[in-house]
Amino acid sequence: MSRPRTSLFDITPRTRRRNAAEKRFRAYGIAAISIAIAVLAMLLVSIVSSGAGAFRQTYITLDVDLPEAKLDKSGTRDIAVMKKVSTFGYAPLITKALMAKIEQMGFETPLKKKEIGGLVSKAAAAQLRDYVLAHPDVVGTTQKFEFLASGRIDGYMKGRVTYESAEKDGKISPEQLRLVDALVADGAVVKRFNWAFLTSPDASGQRPESAGLGVAILGSLYMMLVVLLLALPIGVAASIYLEEFAKQNRWTDLIEVNIANLAAVPSIVFGILGLAIFINFAGLPQSAPIVGGLVLTLMTLPTIIISTRAALKAVPPSIREAALGVGASKMQTVFHHVLPLAAPGILTGTIIGLAQALGETAPLLLIGMVAFVKEFPDAPPEGLFDPASALPVQVYNWTQRADPGFVERASGAIITLLLFLVIMNVAAVLLRRRFERRW
Amino acid sequence: MSTFSILIILFALAAIGYILGRGRAMKSAGGSIRALHSLPHYYGWNVALFTLVPALALLALWLVVQPAWIDAQVAKSLPQGALEDGAYSLMVSDVRRLAEGLDTAVAKGMITPDAANTINGDIRAQLGAAGVALGAEVKPEILVAAQEMRRLGQAGDMWRNVAVIALAVLGLLFGLHLTNRDFRARNTVERAVLALLIGAAMIAILTTLGIVLSMLFETRHFFAQYPAFDFFFSTKWAPNFRGGSDLGILPLLWGTLYISFIALLVAVPIGLFAAIYMSEYAGPRARTFVKPLIEVLAGIPTIVYGLFALLTVGPMLRDYFAQPMGLGESASSVMTAGLVMGVMLIPFVSSLSDDIINAVPQAMRDGSLALGSTHSETIRKVVLPAALPGVVGAVLLAASRAIGETMIVVMGAGAAAKMDLNPFEAMTTVTVKIVSQLTGDTDFAAPETLVAFALGLTLFVITLGLNVIALVIVRKYREQYE
Numbered sequence: 072m073s074r075p076r077t078s079l080f081d082i083t084p085r086t087r088r089r090n091a092a093e094k095r096f097r098a099y100g101i102a103a104i105s106i107a108i109a110v111l112a113m114l115l116v117s118i119v120s121s122g123a124g125a126f127r128q129t130y131i132t133l134d135v136d137l138p139e140a141k142l143d144k145s146g147t148r149d150i151a152v153m154k155k156v157s158t159f160g161y162a163p164l165i166t167k168a169l170m171a172k173i174e175q176m177g178f179e180t181p182l183k184k185k186e187i188g189g190l191v192s193k194a195a196a197a198q199l200r201d202y203v204l205a206h207p208d209v210v211g212t213t214q215k216f217e218f219l220a221s222g223r224i225d226g227y228m229k230g231r232v233t234y235e236s237a238e239k240d241g242k243i244s245p246e247q248l249r250l251v252d253a254l255v256a257d258g259a260v261v262k263r264f265n266w267a268f269l270t271s272p273d274a275s276g277q278r279p280e281s282a283g284l285g286v287a288i289l290g291s292l293y294m295m296l297v298v299l300l301l302a303l304p305i306g307v308a309a310s311i312y313l314e315e316f317a318k319q320n321r322w323t324d325l326i327e328v329n330i331a332n333l334a335a336v337p338s339i340v341f342g343i344l345g346l347a348i349f350i351n352f353a354g355l356p357q358s359a360p361i362v363g364g365l366v367l368t369l370m371t372l373p374t375i376i377i378s379t380r381a382a383l384k385a386v387p388p389s390i391r392e393a394a395l396g397v398g399a400s401k402m403q404t405v406f407h408h409v410l411p412l413a414a415p416g417i418l419t420g421t422i423i424g425l426a427q428a429l430g431e432t433a434p435l436l437l438i439g440m441v442a443f444v445k446e447f448p449d450a451p452p453e454g455l456f457d458p459a460s461a462l463p464v465q466v467y468n469w470t471q472r473a474d475p476g477f478v479e480r481a482s483g484a485i486i487t488l489l490l491f492l493v494i495m496n497v498a499a500v501l502l503r504r505r506f507e508r509r510w
Numbered sequence: 511m512s513t514f515s516i517l518i519i520l521f522a523l524a525a526i527g528y529i530l531g532r533g534r535a536m537k538s539a540g541g542s543i544r545a546l547h548s549l550p551h552y553y554g555w556n557v558a559l560f561t562l563v564p565a566l567a568l569l570a571l572w573l574v575v576q577p578a579w580i581d582a583q584v585a586k587s588l589p590q591g592a593l594e595d596g597a598y599s600l601m602v603s604d605v606r607r608l609a610e611g612l613d614t615a616v617a618k619g620m621i622t623p624d625a626a627n628t629i630n631g632d633i634r635a636q637l638g639a640a641g642v643a644l645g646a647e648v649k650p651e652i653l654v655a656a657q658e659m660r661r662l663g664q665a666g667d668m669w670r671n672v673a674v675i676a677l678a679v680l681g682l683l684f685g686l687h688l689t690n691r692d693f694r695a696r697n698t699v700e701r702a703v704l705a706l707l708i709g710a711a712m713i714a715i716l717t718t719l720g721i722v723l724s725m726l727f728e729t730r731h732f733f734a735q736y737p738a739f740d741f742f743f744s745t746k747w748a749p750n751f752r753g754g755s756d757l758g759i760l761p762l763l764w765g766t767l768y769i770s771f772i773a774l775l776v777a778v779p780i781g782l783f784a785a786i787y788m789s790e791y792a793g794p795r796a797r798t799f800v801k802p803l804i805e806v807l808a809g810i811p812t813i814v815y816g817l818f819a820l821l822t823v824g825p826m827l828r829d830y831f832a833q834p835m836g837l838g839e840s841a842s843s844v845m846t847a848g849l850v851m852g853v854m855l856i857p858f859v860s861s862l863s864d865d866i867i868n869a870v871p872q873a874m875r876d877g878s879l880a881l882g883s884t885h886s887e888t889i890r891k892v893v894l895p896a897a898l899p900g901v902v903g904a905v906l907l908a909a910s911r912a913i914g915e916t917m918i919v920v921m922g923a924g925a926a927a928k929m930d931l932n933p934f935e936a937m938t939t940v941t942v943k944i945v946s947q948l949t950g951d952t953d954f955a956a957p958e959t960l961v962a963f964a965l966g967l968t969l970f971v972i973t974l975g976l977n978v979i980a981l982v983i984v985r986k987y988r989e990q991y992e
Contacts (some may be wrong), residue, residue: 089884096886100787103780107804107860110853117822118814147965295990306711317705318709329714334906336970337914340721343966344991346948347724369717376714380515402700414855433916433941463813469923478821485814495808 118485123398125483128265128280129228129446131191131254135168137203139211148207152317158196161203162188165195171470191246192219194274194281198355220260221280222476224251230335231475258455268483272445273468279476284484286444290459291361291429293451295354296362297373298428303369303421304374307410313376314383315405334373341370342434350438353371357439358458360448366438374427378420382413387510390415414507426492432463438462462488516671520565520678524558531557531689539691546697547657556695559702560685565678572670580662584655601652608656609663615637620857631790725970728954728963734956741964747927749936749947749958759968761927769848770912770925772933776852778905781859788860789867790889801864808857818820819850819922831934838934840924845933847922851915855908862907866900867893869988882893899987906980910973940965 092101139159145152150262167190173180173187180187195218202216203209218223223243226232228251237243254260271283317323345366349355355362386409394404394492440461460468462484469481519554529549535553539545546553581602588601689695733741736757744758784804788797824841827849832838853858871892894901925946945961954960 072549084716087885092561093884096889097787097791098793100783104787104800104804106780107853107856108800108808111803114810114814114818114853117818121821139728176784179992247590261606263615278585292936305710305713308707309713312707312711316707326711326714329718331981332974332977333714333717335720335973337910337916337941337973339944340725340966340970343948343963344717344721344724344943346721347705347728347963352724362992369713372714373719377970400696400700402703426809430813432811432813432816433920434943439949441949466813467917468816470817481817482821484818489814492809492811 073116107410111226116394118482118489121479122482122486124229124231124479124483125268125486126265127229127262128267129225129260129262130217131169131220132215132217133165133168133217134213134263135164135199136213137164137210142203143207143210148210150204150207151227153204153207153210154233156200158200160295160491162196163190164417165199166219171248172254172257172259176253176257178250180246182244186244186247189243189248190224190251192221192280194219205503219280222474224260226282226476227251228255228260229479231479237276251340255262268480269487272447274444274445275443276448276472276474279472279474279480282480284462284465284476284487286467287460287462287484288487289448290363290440290444291462293360293448293455293459294364294367294461296427296451297455298425299421300365301364301368302371302375302424306372306421307368307379307426309372310376310383311377311405311410313408314380316401329377330373333369334377337433338370338431338435338438341366342437344369356443356456356458358430358444358460359456360459361455362438363440363461364455366434367431368395370431370434371424371428372412374424375417375421378423379413379417382420383409384410385416385510390468412508415502415508419499419503422495422502426495429495430463430488432467435461435464436467443468462491474480513569516674520562520569522683523675523678527557527561527685527854528554530682530686531555534686534689535691535693535695538689547694548699552695552699553689553693556693557682557685557689557698558873559699559714560681560688561678562681563702565674568677569670569674572666573672576593576663576666576670578587580659580666582809583662584659586649587655587886604652605655605659608652609659612656612660626647642812697800705985717876720949721970725963725967727913729938729967730958732957732960732964735960739861741961745929747943749961751953751956751958755958756955759940759965761929762940762943763964764940765844765923765927766913766941768844768937769851769932769939770909772844773846773851773855773912774905774909776849777855777908777931781856781908782863782901784865785860785863786894789864790885790893804857804860806857807853808861810854812854812915814907815850815854816917816921819846819918823850824922827934833976837932838936840934840936842922842924842936843934844923847919848933850922851918854915854918855911858908858911859904862904863901865896866897866904866984866987870896871980897987903980903987906976906983909948910976910980913971913976914941914973916945938971944969 139146141164142152143149166184169187169190170184176391198218199216220228223237223240223246224247227237227243227248232240232248234245234248235249237245251260263311268283269288270285271281274280274282274284293307300424309433313323313326317326345362348359349362390402390412392410395401399407440459441464442458442460444458444460446458448454448459466481466484466488469477469484512770519775532550532554535546535550536543542612543550570660584605585602590607741757741759743760744756745760746756746758747761749757751753788801820842824846827843827846828839828841831845832840832843874892874896875888878892883891919939919942923938925938925942926936927938927943928935930937944962944965947959947965952959
C-alpha cells in the first residue's frame with residue numbers, strides 16, 4: 072500500500088485552483104451587478120446634472136416707461152386701436168429701460184443699443200405687450216417688470232457660457248457679460264425657481280429661455296386619460312373572458328398567442344398602424360391626443376391583460392365555489408366576488424401599464440406629435456382632437472434644435488418625466504403593499 | 511343635432527327604459543320579489559339593452575355608410591371627363607374641403623345657412639374672411655357639387671336622427687312588452703354581457719389583423735412602383751423625393767444587426783452573470799435590494815437612454831476612443847447606440863434568466879454538490895446546461911427587442927446608410943429610416959414614403975419570427991421540468 076497519504080486539511084494545488092476558480096466566478100457575478108448599478112447611477116447623474124438648471128431661470132427686473140405717445144396715440148385706451156402697435160413698438164421701451172438702469176448704476180460700457188437690448192429675451196416684448204393690452208390704464212406710467220434674460224445670459228448665470236466661449240460666440244460678447252456682472256451686483260439680475268418651465272408652452276428655436284412643458288404635460292395627460300378609459304375596461308373584460316369563461320379550444324389559443332405576440336411587437340409598428348388606420352383610413356386629425364391615446368391603448372392592452380389574468384388566477388377557487396353554492400350565477404360570481412378581490416392586482420398592473428405608455432415615444436413620432444404646438448388644447452372631449460405635444464416627444468423635439476439652451480431644457484423635461492414615472496410606480500408598490508392578500 | 515347629442519338622447523331613453531322595465535316587472539309580480547324569475551334590476555337592464563343596442567348599431571352603420579354614399583352621389587354630378595383615378599379623388603377632396611369651409615363659415619355666422627346654399631361668385635375671398643383658407647380658385651362645378659354635398663349631408667343627418675331615435679323607442683317598447691314575472695331577464699342580460707366580454711377579447715386579434723393588413727396593403731402599393739428584387743438585394747439606400755431613388759434594405763439591415771450584435775455582447779454576459787449571482791449566491795437581503803435596482807433599468811423610457819447616448823456616451827466615446835485611435839469623428843456611432851442599448855437590455859436578460867435558473871430542480875444541484883464539486887462547478891456544468899434552452903430563448907427575445915428599438919438608434923446611431931465594419935462610424939437602422947420617411951411632409955403616393963411600410967413589414971416579420979421561436983423554446987423547456 073504505497074498510495075500517498077493525503078488529508079482533507081492539506082490543500083493540494085488542484086484544490087487551490089478550484090477554489091480560485093470559484094472566487095473568480097463569484098467576482099464575475101459581483102462585477103456584472105456593479106456594472107449594471109454603476110451605469111444606472113451614471114445615467115441618472117448625467118441627466119440630473121445637465122437638466123437641473125432648467126428648473127431655475129434668470130430674470131431681469133426693470134422699471135419700464137410706458138409712454139402714451141408710443142402705445143396709444145389716440146389716447147382713448149381703445150384695445151382695438153392699441154393692438155395695432157406690434158411687439159416691434161414695445162421692444163425699444165425695454166431697451167430704453169435697461170439703458171436707464173445702466174446709467175443709474177453709473178456703469179460705463181462701449182456696447183451699442185442693440186447689444187444692450189440683446190440681454191433681454193425676445194419673448195419680453197410680447198410679455199410687455201400682453202400686460203399692457205390686459206391693463207390699458209398703465210399706459211403713461213412707469214411700471215416694474217420682471218423679464219426673462221436671453222438664453223446666453225441664462226447660460227452664463229448657470230456656468231454654461233464663459234468669457235472664453237463668449238469670445239467665439241456671435242450671439243454674445245465678453246463686454247455684455249461684464250455688464251451682466253454689474254447688473255447682478257446691483258440685484259437687477261436674479262436667478263430663481265422657474266415655474267414657467269412647467270406651465271408655459273413651447274417656444275421657437277430662437278428663444279430656449281421661454282420654452283416650457285405646459286402643452287406637452289397636458290397632451291400626455293389627455294393621452295393617459297384616453298388610455299385609462301379604454302384600456303382598463305377592455306383589458307379587464309378580455310381577461311375575464313379568457314380566465315373565467317373561455318373553453319380551451321383553438322379559438323382561445325389563437326387569442327392567447329396574439330396577446331403574447333402583441334406584447335413583443337416593436338412599438339414603432341404600432342405607430343405605423345396608427346398612421347395607416349386612425350389617420351389615413353379613419354381620417355382622425357394628426358398630432359391629436361385622441362390618436363396617440365388610441366395607439367398607446369393598443370400597446371398597453373397586453374400589459375393590462377397579463378397582469379389582470381394573474382390577479383384573477385390568484386383568487387382561490389373556494390371563493391367561486393362558495394358563491395356558486397349559494398345560488399349565484401357564473402356572471403354574478405365573477406362580478407360580485409372574484410373581480411373585487413382581484414381589484415388591487417388589476418390596479419397595480421394598470422398603473423404600471425400607464426407608466427410604460429407615458430414614456431413611449433417612437434409611435435407618437437409617426438402620428439405627427441413632433442409638430443411645433445404653441446396653443447394649449449381645449450378641455451376634453453373637444454380638446455382631444457386639438458393638436459398637442461407629449462412629454463417624451465417634446466424631449467426628442469428639443470434635442471433636434473441647434474441652440475445649446477435646449478439641451479438643458481430636454482434634460483429638464485426628462486427629469487419631469489422620470490418624476491411622474493417614479494410617482495406612478497411608488498403608487499403601484501404602495502397599493503400592492505396595502506391591499507395584497509395572501510390566501 | 512350632433513352625434514354627441516344623439517348619444518345623450520339614447521342614454522336618456524335607456525335610463526327611462528330601465529325605470530319602466532323594473533317597475534313593470536315588479537307590478538307583474540304584485541310587488542313581491544319572490545314571484546319574479548330574476549332580480550328586478552335585471553328587468554330594467556334588459557329593457558335598457560333593447561333600447562340601446564339596436565339603435566347604437568344602426569348609428570354606427572349609418573356613420574360609416576353615409577359619407578361613402580354621399581361621395582358616390584357627388585361624383586355623379588361632377589363632369590364626366592374628370593373621372594380619371596388621380597384627378598377624381600383630388601376633386602372629391604376639393605369638394606369636401608369646400609363643403610367643410612362653408613360649414614365653418616355658417617357656424618361662425620359669416621353667412622346665413624340659406625346663403626351658403628345659393629352663394630356664388632368669389633367664394634374664396636368670402637371664406638378667407640371667415641378664416642377658411644382655400645388653395646386654388648374655386649371652379650363653379652366644384653361649388654355646385656359642394657353645395658349638393660352639404661344638402662345631402664344635412665338630409666342624411668336628419669333621417670339618421672329620426673331613424674335612430676325611432677329604433678330606440680321601438681326597442682324600448684318591445685323590451686317592455688317582453689317584461690313579465692316569468693321572463694328570464696337575467697339570462698338575456700348575462701348573454702349580452704358575455705358578448706361584450708368576447709368582443710373585448712377579439713380586440714387583440716383585430717389589432718394584429720390591423721397591423722398586418724395595413725402594412726400589406728401599403729407594401730403592395732410600394733412594390734407596384736418599385737421592384738421587390740431591388741428592395742431586398744440592393745446595397746444602396748439613397749431616397750430622393752424628386753424620383754429615381756435607390757431603396758435597398760441591405761445597408762439598413764446591416765446597421766440594425768451590427769448594433770443589435772454589440773448590444774447583445776454587452777447585455778448577455780452582464781445580464782447572465784447578474785442573474786446567476788442573484789439566484790445562486792446572493793442572500794435574501796442582497797436580493798431584495800439589488801433586484802429592484804436592476805429592474806429600474808427596465809422601467810426607464812427609451813427616450814432617456816437616447817438622451818444619455820446623445821449627451822454623454824456619444825461624446826465620451828468620440829473623445830476618448832474614436833479620435834485618439836483615428837477611427838472616426840462622429841459622436842453618433844454603432845458603438846454608442848450598441849452600448850446604450852446593451853444597458854437597456856440587461857434587466858431583460860437578467861430577469862428572464864433568473865426565472866429560468868430558478869426553475870432548474872434543486873435535486874440536480876444537490877446531486878452535483880454531494881459529489882464534491884464546488885458551487886461554481888455545479889453552476890457551470892449542471893445548472894447552466896440544464897437551463898441552456900431557456901437562456902437561448904431569453905437571448906432571442908432580447909435580440910428581437912434590440913432589432914425593433916427605435917429611440918436609442920434615432921438619437922445615437924446617426925442617419926448615414928452604409929455597410930462598414932468600423933464600429934465608431936455612424937450607421938443607420940430600419941427603424942430610423944421608418945421614422946425619417948414617415949415624419950414631416952409625406953406624400954402617400956410616392957415610393958419614398960411607401961417604402962416605410964415595406965420596412966415596417968420586414969421588421970414585423972423578423973421580430974415575430976424571433977418571438978415565436980423563443981416562445982416555443984421556452985415553453986418546451988418549461989415542460990421538461992414540470
